[in-house]
Amino acid sequence: MSARVRxxxxxxxxAVALPAVLVVAWxxxxxxxxxxxxxxxxxxxxxxxxxxxxxxxxxxxxxxLLRLTAGYACAAVAGVAxxxxxxxxxxxxxxxxxxxEFLRAVPPPVLVPVIMLFAGIGDTMKIAxxxxxxxxxxxxxxxxxxxxxxxxxxxxxxxxxxxGIARLRHxxxxxxxxxxxxxxxxALSIGIILMVISEMFAASNGLGFTVVQFQRGFAIPEMWxxxxxxxxxxxxxxxxxxxxxxxxxxxxxxxRDASRRSS
Amino acid sequence: MLDVRGLGKxxxxxxxxxxxxxxxxxxxxxxxxxxxxxxxxxxxxxxxxCVGGLLTPTAGEVLVGGRRVTGPPPDMxxxxxxxxxxxFPWMRVRENVELPLRQKxxxxxxxxxxxxxxxxxxxxxxATGAYPWQLSGGMQQRVAIARALAYExxxxxxxxxFAAVDAQTRAELEDLVRGxxxxxxxxxxxxxxxxxxxxYLGERVLILSASPTVVREQLRIDLPADRDQLHTRVAPRFAxxxxxxxxxxxxxxxxTPADRPAEDLKPADRPAEDLxxxDVSEHPEP
Amino acid sequence: xxGADALLGAAGxxxxxxxGEAVPRLGLVDEDYFPPTGRIAGALAxxxxxxxxxxxxxxxxxxxxxxxxxxVAAGVLAGVLISVTPYLREATASxxxxxxxxxxxxxxxxxxxxxxTGLRSVLLLVVYASFWQVxxxxxxxxxxxxxxxxxxxxxxxxxxxxxxxxVLWPTALPYVxxxxxxxxxxxxxxxxxxxxxxGAPGLGARIAVAQTSQAVPEMYxxxxxxxxxxxxxxxxxxTVERRALAWHQxxxxxxxx
Numbered sequence: 001m002s003a004r005v006r007x008x009x010x011x012x013x014x015a016v017a018l019p020a021v022l023v024v025a026w027x028x029x030x031x032x033x034x035x036x037x038x039x040x041x042x043x044x045x046x047x048x049x050x051x052x053x054x055x056x057x058x059x060x061x062x063x064x065l066l067r068l069t070a071g072y073a074c075a076a077v078a079g080v081a082x083x084x085x086x087x088x089x090x091x092x093x094x095x096x097x098x099x100x101e102f103l104r105a106v107p108p109p110v111l112v113p114v115i116m117l118f119a120g121i122g123d124t125m126k127i128a129x130x131x132x133x134x135x136x137x138x139x140x141x142x143x144x145x146x147x148x149x150x151x152x153x154x155x156x157x158x159x160x161x162x163x164g165i166a167r168l169r170h171x172x173x174x175x176x177x178x179x180x181x182x183x184x185x186x187a188l189s190i191g192i193i194l195m196v197i198s199e200m201f202a203a204s205n206g207l208g209f210t211v212v213q214f215q216r217g218f219a220i221p222e223m224w225x226x227x228x229x230x231x232x233x234x235x236x237x238x239x240x241x242x243x244x245x246x247x248x249x250x251x252x253x254x255x256r257d258a259s260r261r262s263s
Numbered sequence: 264m265l266d267v268r269g270l271g272k273x274x275x276x277x278x279x280x281x282x283x284x285x286x287x288x289x290x291x292x293x294x295x296x297x298x299x300x301x302x303x304x305x306x307x308x309x310x311x312x313c314v315g316g317l318l319t320p321t322a323g324e325v326l327v328g329g330r331r332v333t334g335p336p337p338d339m340x341x342x343x344x345x346x347x348x349x350x351f352p353w354m355r356v357r358e359n360v361e362l363p364l365r366q367k368x369x370x371x372x373x374x375x376x377x378x379x380x381x382x383x384x385x386x387x388x389x390a391t392g393a394y395p396w397q398l399s400g401g402m403q404q405r406v407a408i409a410r411a412l413a414y415e416x417x418x419x420x421x422x423x424x425f426a427a428v429d430a431q432t433r434a435e436l437e438d439l440v441r442g443x444x445x446x447x448x449x450x451x452x453x454x455x456x457x458x459x460x461x462x463y464l465g466e467r468v469l470i471l472s473a474s475p476t477v478v479r480e481q482l483r484i485d486l487p488a489d490r491d492q493l494h495t496r497v498a499p500r501f502a503x504x505x506x507x508x509x510x511x512x513x514x515x516x517x518x519t520p521a522d523r524p525a526e527d528l529k530p531a532d533r534p535a536e537d538l539x540x541x542d543v544s545e546h547p548e549p
Numbered sequence: 550x551x552g553a554d555a556l557l558g559a560a561g562x563x564x565x566x567x568x569g570e571a572v573p574r575l576g577l578v579d580e581d582y583f584p585p586t587g588r589i590a591g592a593l594a595x596x597x598x599x600x601x602x603x604x605x606x607x608x609x610x611x612x613x614x615x616x617x618x619x620x621v622a623a624g625v626l627a628g629v630l631i632s633v634t635p636y637l638r639e640a641t642a643s644x645x646x647x648x649x650x651x652x653x654x655x656x657x658x659x660x661x662x663x664x665x666t667g668l669r670s671v672l673l674l675v676v677y678a679s680f681w682q683v684x685x686x687x688x689x690x691x692x693x694x695x696x697x698x699x700x701x702x703x704x705x706x707x708x709x710x711x712x713x714x715x716v717l718w719p720t721a722l723p724y725v726x727x728x729x730x731x732x733x734x735x736x737x738x739x740x741x742x743x744x745x746x747x748g749a750p751g752l753g754a755r756i757a758v759a760q761t762s763q764a765v766p767e768m769y770x771x772x773x774x775x776x777x778x779x780x781x782x783x784x785x786x787x788t789v790e791r792r793a794l795a796w797h798q799x800x801x802x803x804x805x806x
Contacts, residue, residue, distance in 0.1 A: 212657075220662070235650050255396045
């Protein structure tokens with residue numbers, strides 16, 4: 001066995017070992033559990049396919065994800081657009097800063113009852129809640145990123161006639177993209193929280209709604225599968241995000257590694 | 264080609280007033296390579312930014328090809344000192360060179376031709392697909408030079424372009440610039456704080472005073488057009504010229520007025536001590 | 550410059566408040582849904598005079614503070630332990646990467662079942678969410694330890710504990726502070742969320758009550774209070790961070806820019 005193969009296997013072992021141990025431990029520790037609230041893992045996993053396939057997938061999981069996507073996309077577009085404007089002008093920034101600091105500090109879930117006043121309890125409310133919670137980290141990070149565009153790059157663009165839309169597209173947004181992505185990552189976890197909360201608060205379908213229904217109806221194994229599914233969803237979305245980020249910011253990671261090596 | 268008349272720049276802000284450039288007048292003829300040297304902190308960069316249309320002067324004017332500069336002129340290209348910050352790290356070498364050409368609304372085939380030609384003339388044909396940060400400092404500055412060449416400027420401004428690379432690379436890049444200048448007949452204004460570099464590269468050297476800046480002296484470099492690192496730098500005439508420039512800059516730092524004009528410096532017949540003659544001070548700042 | 554900026558900021562704030570007054574007054578939005586600033590201010594004054602409000606504020610802050618303290622202690626301890634134990638870092642990496650993005654609100658039903666509407670429900674959510682912020686920062690910080698310093702310490706025969714104290718901890722401290730700052734903000738969000746959704750006593754529960762009883766200005770006033778609380782926590786955490794690390798390069802650099 002070559003050293004490289006052995007190295008790879010070792011890393012795989014490290015990655016898999018602890019999760020496997022934990023799952024096995026949970027399995028055996030809970031196997032003869034008679035506690036209603038802590039059903040055996042065997043039961044939970046057995047229930048999972050029955051609960052989350054077919055109708056529930058269509059009626060609950062998909063609508064939840066669509067609302068999340070819509071709200072998140074609105075927040076991303078609005079946050080980047082507003083952030084670019086605010087970040088580009090020093091005076092605008094000075095005027096907006098205290099208000100933005102306050103709005104960012106409001107815990108996003110308290111927006112749910114406020115937005116319910118305007119938008120009722122339908123999809124619009126949930127999308128609005130997700131969007132209005134996610135927009136702040138994107139906006140504030142974009143402001144920081146746009147503000148910090150390198151002066152030499154900026155002058156280079158000017159002296160070569162790269163102005164207006166081209167400057168925005170090729171210089172400002174690209175230069176700010178590491179910060180924008182940092183904001184988008186924070187926004188994603190806030191978005192998932194708000195998706196669940198808004199559905200727990202007032203809804204007739206969706207993941208959050210269903211999980212709370214299970215809890216209220218004492219359908220304990222089903223509730224556990226809901227928690228597992230939410231966990232898996234959070235993990236899957238973070239993986240998707242990381243892949244997208246790696247693609248968009250490949251240059252940035254390369255640049256950082258290069259400067260770290262040379263220093 | 265390049266006409267700087269009575270240029271002055273005063274920075275004002277938060278109650279402070281800094282006069283960076285007082286009164287600068289000089290011309291650069293079409294196809295000439297002129298070097299600007301001066302003591303550090305003498306407002307070279309301010310001057311260059313005014314010439315490049317990146318800063319608005321508070322007095323005087325800059326003319327390029329007879330037209331007054333109010334913003335970055337379309338027939339002028341700039342090579343900055345900080346190559347790492349002047350190339351866009353999210354673009355590959357090819358895209359960096361091509362971006363300004365897109366803004367010029369050139370056709371795709373023409374753009375590709377110019378990019379390929381410019382990268383070839385700086386010897387970077389193999390690196391077109393790399394990111395700037397994957398290249399060494401010297402290679403990055405070559406990319407910046409290629410970007411300037413592809414832009415097909417009448418005037419090329421270079422702001423201490425080699426200040427941040429090692430000595431060997433620097434020598435190579437100096438020869439590259441001189442070679443490209445002779446080949447393409449561009450007008451070059453080259454700002455540097457390195458006296459040897461100024462004398463080695465320039466047809467003419469403008470020596471600036473300390474800030475607030477004026478032109479202290481204009482010196483014609485009467486070295487042969489064919490220069491090379493090995494022989495030119497050990498030629499007696501080179502040593503004389505660099506000594507003269509060095510003394511002028513030392514004097515500029517002390518703030519003593521300009522020495523005798525360069526025309527007095529006859530080739531190879533004047534020992535260095537003479538140049539420091541303290542009583543020759545009839546040429547103060549204009 | 551700074552004075553002018555502060556003035557502009559004050560103007561922006563004033564304009565924001567004036568807009569809040571004008572928009573409902575002009576009938577652009579329904580006053581029942583969006584009360585004018587003046588009425589929200591009045592409701593806020595009413596809240597401030599109500600003893601129950603202060604109890605609720607105290608409850609929220611208690612949940613926040615205990616949760617944050619537990620999360621920080623656990624995060625730092627786990628981070629250091631994982632870093633100094635051979636192979637533990639490699640072995641736990643995948644598990645951490647999996648557990649971290651799990652939304653803590655997924656635990657709400659479980660918290661309700663296990664602990665009802667008590668403080669412990671709040672703490673479960675707060676601790677789970679904040680713990681990862683601290684842990685991840687500690688791990689980053691330890692990774693930043695200069696190998697030369699570490700080897701020097703080893704060469705001079707410093708034991709594990711001494712190395713943690715003199716080499717690892719000082720390097721990781723700025724990261725720990727960042728983690729605490731992030732965790733403080735997250736902890737407030739989760740504390741309020743738990744109160745709002747589960748009904749544990751606190752500001753969040755008070756908002757829910759105001760909502761169901763159609764006391765709209767009071768609801769807005771309470772939202773403003775949570776915002777001010779968040780602002781206070783952010784500013785306070787940033788100040789503490791800067792004070793504690795005035796000597797440290799990373800902070801000095803940040804201030805200088």
